[in-house]
Amino acid sequence: MTTDVFMAGFGGQGILLAGNLLAYAAIEQGLNASFFPAYGVEKRGGAANCTVIVTDGDVGSPVVGNPGQVLLFNQLSLDKFYPRVRKGGLCLINSSLAKIPEGEQRDDIDALLLPATDMAVEAGDARLVNMVMLGAFIARCEVVPMTAVKSALAGVLPERNHRFLPMNYAALDAGAARA
């Protein structure tokens, strides 16, 4: 069983941290996983994306043309990647910053619209948007248990940032509650 997850947004939204976290949680669960960040001249505000493959077999290609699970954090990434979601796939959209253009609605995928940036602000900081989106994703697609994601978070965050763990946990739960 292989689950491919693609996340895209702008630099500063924590896309790479969310992908890194998901892959690390999977490895801690005894699964195989790869985390491949789009590697370019990225910067805060620029385009950022990553692909995570989770599997109980061998991770083959670290990239996917038509991913089955897609998390879109802003309009630019929605315009580019919404059409590429695999038929029958799952697409989470941050509706605070992105909307599906008139007439381009797809009925062959499972789309979940979530005001993730607004929810993150409500949870204390707009930068929690990645945890809101990831929480909703984990609730929808149980590729790894939420408990595994939470315990992995302490592993990927540097010690000095561990004081932020509770608000990140809360954001994960807020996302899960809306899924």
Next chain:
Amino acid sequence: MKRLFVKGNEAVAMGALEAGCRYYFGYPITPQSDIPEYISREMPKLGGTFIQAESEIASINMLLGASACGVRAMTSSSSPGISLKQEGISYMAGSELPGLIVNICRSGPGLGGIDASQADYFQSVKGGGHGGYHIIVLAPHTVQEMYDLTMLAFDLADRYRMPAMLLGDAVVGQIKEALVPHPYQQPSDLPTKEWAVSGKQGRSDQRIVKSLFLGDGELEAHNWRLHAKYKQLQDNEVRCETEHVDDADLVVTAFGSAARIVKTAARMAREEGLKVGVIRPITLFPFPIATYQQAAQTVKKMLCVELNAGQMVEDVRLAVNGKVDVAFYGRPPGAGSLPTPEEILVQIKKHCG
């Protein structure tokens, strides 16, 4: 041992330290700077020496000097930096010096871009500098292999007294996945470095490490000796992975990160009932000629996939020597040109028809 979650470049650094490398010389360049970053932090703790040199040319010549003294040493860079090192690599080859050179390729020519590329294949396997030499070239395709093949590269370099290159790219360098580190075990039959210029220490013989041979017939004999070693490598050190070649109609072949994309595409093709096999060279020099020759007896066609406009395909064609048709698919590397498994599947179907 516990599975770690590690970036490919860091796995190279970890493998080098584990293999006893205590000297690093380099100059930063994307997408390999995680290697010197890790080593600059960890090597001094082990009593080693990390030097960020003033240039790539300085660092390859520091590697030459360290290797001449008989220690395990390395440098790493990316394509434009590796071009600068070619003179020193040629001198190392001529002087029969071991040493590890890591090339985490980026796209070119010139400064090109920072995306994954396999366009340095020719430069790596055909002797990138002057003088008609070869070096050992290993092509990892996972984080685990980045670690394992780094250790192997040091062993092969020491055994054959020649430089070894680890040829990766931005995908295997930047990807993070599981790594099971393991203790390095030096092969018990590795020759001692009787040639190393480490001080006379009471010996009466004079040791000289050089690549200049002016005596009548001297240089020819020296070159024949180098070429005899290349033959030994071909006989003894070829490493290659194959999947489902026995019953395949089409064999797809690729190395490094392209092979990962190809493996997934071949799996998709198999699910659709197409008889597709995979050949993945792990050593690019020595090249797995016999594996291709054997496959050419049974398969109908081969397809070579690379992250460039066609380089290894020439060696595949030489290996099969017209026995089967060898098609090629690849795109010149750059931002947005990394092929997907779906894209390779289309090519597979085209050649299975």
